[in-house]
Amino acid sequence: MSDLLLPDVDAVVPPEGLPIGKVAEAIGVGVEALRYYEREGLMLQAAPRDSGGRRRYGERDVAWISGLVMLRQTGMPISDIRVIAELSRREGTEQERLMFFQEHRARVLERLDQTHRHLAAIDRKIDSYRAAQARERDSRDRMPEAAPATDLHAILSAWWEAIAALDLDSPQKDWDAMTSYLADDCVVYFGGMGSPATAGVGAVDADLRKVLTYWRLVERRVLTRGADAAGTTIFASMNNRLEILGEALDFPETEVVTFDEEGRIARYELYCDPAPIAALIAARRPAA
Structure with missing residues (x-):
């Protein structure tokens, strides 16, 4: 050996x-x-x-x-x-x-x-x-304006980059960096809108650790993106490259994300068909 x-x-x-x-x-x-x-x-x-x-x-x-x-x-x-x-x-x-x-x-x-x-x-x-x-030193007392939609998309992309860098061995500081993009009372639908919501930063940390036992984001591929009139909710349609239990999978998804006044993610909604992921997991499950 x-x-x-x-x-x-x-x-x-x-x-x-x-x-x-x-x-x-x-x-x-x-x-x-x-x-x-x-x-x-x-x-x-x-x-x-x-x-x-x-x-x-x-x-x-x-x-x-x-x-x-x-x-x-x-x-x-x-x-x-x-x-x-x-x-x-x-x-x-x-x-x-x-x-x-x-x-x-x-x-x-x-x-x-x-x-x-x-x-x-x-x-x-x-x-x-x-x-x-x-440039804005003279106007610090003004209420901050909502972040432009382009900046919100950049924040969302940075959050996903932080997630993609994580695994079960990552130090806690990397997990804290990921959750720093989230509002304390955030609501996140990791498994799609047909799955239960994850509420709160601590629960997001715990649930993502479970997800990473079988799921990994290889490449985030954004096809289209946009924002609502208020500029606080953005959406993106994607065809992401995932790894499920070591198997590669191209996975269409649409995300709708609402931010709070501080530019943190307050609500994350994911619209997708979970069947391909479920099928891969079932195929790897030992036969009874």
Whole structure:
């Protein structure tokens, strides 16, 4: 059984191993993420258990998990990690693993280049806001006007970029950055208008963590967009590229989003046909 070259972990692992909570704390992920890795077949082997039936992770297990986190944080799909885990259980598969890592490295470099371009755009946006503040210093006491619809679409796109950057291993600050776009009493329909609404920032955080166990936004493709006369509600029709349990899916959706006076999302409505996603999930469900 061959191992990857893995990042160092700042944790002392005793001979009897570490319990799941200590491993999660050392690596900086949630306990549910570790259980998810095992359910999805991403571990080299199932964690051994002590006499009380509790998981115990050895030094090799902890190192492997840190490698999984590294791969997820650099954007490798679960489906690719699953293949690497399968290959790593067998000797003589170095060439296949080399191919996966070369392809992943190219994707990481592409994302880094894109991140640098995004950072340059953010810097330009900051400069424009500073210039606007300088022009409006003499009118600070006036009530703020509603944000133009174009700016609201930019806020919505930034929210989706924050969501697309998340996964189960993301630090809490990234989750807080995502929820900063939301009003405290927001109402969000993640699963479409036929599903129950999620109300409040805390519930959005919790529900999105559940969604990310099977769903990932690969690319947001906006076809048309517009706004109401008041300029507080916008809409966008899309044909998004999703990944459902590792399977690619082009998914038509229309979103209607209302903002509060501070430019935060107060209500998010999603209109779509959930049947294709349900069918993919059902196809992956083990037969009875």
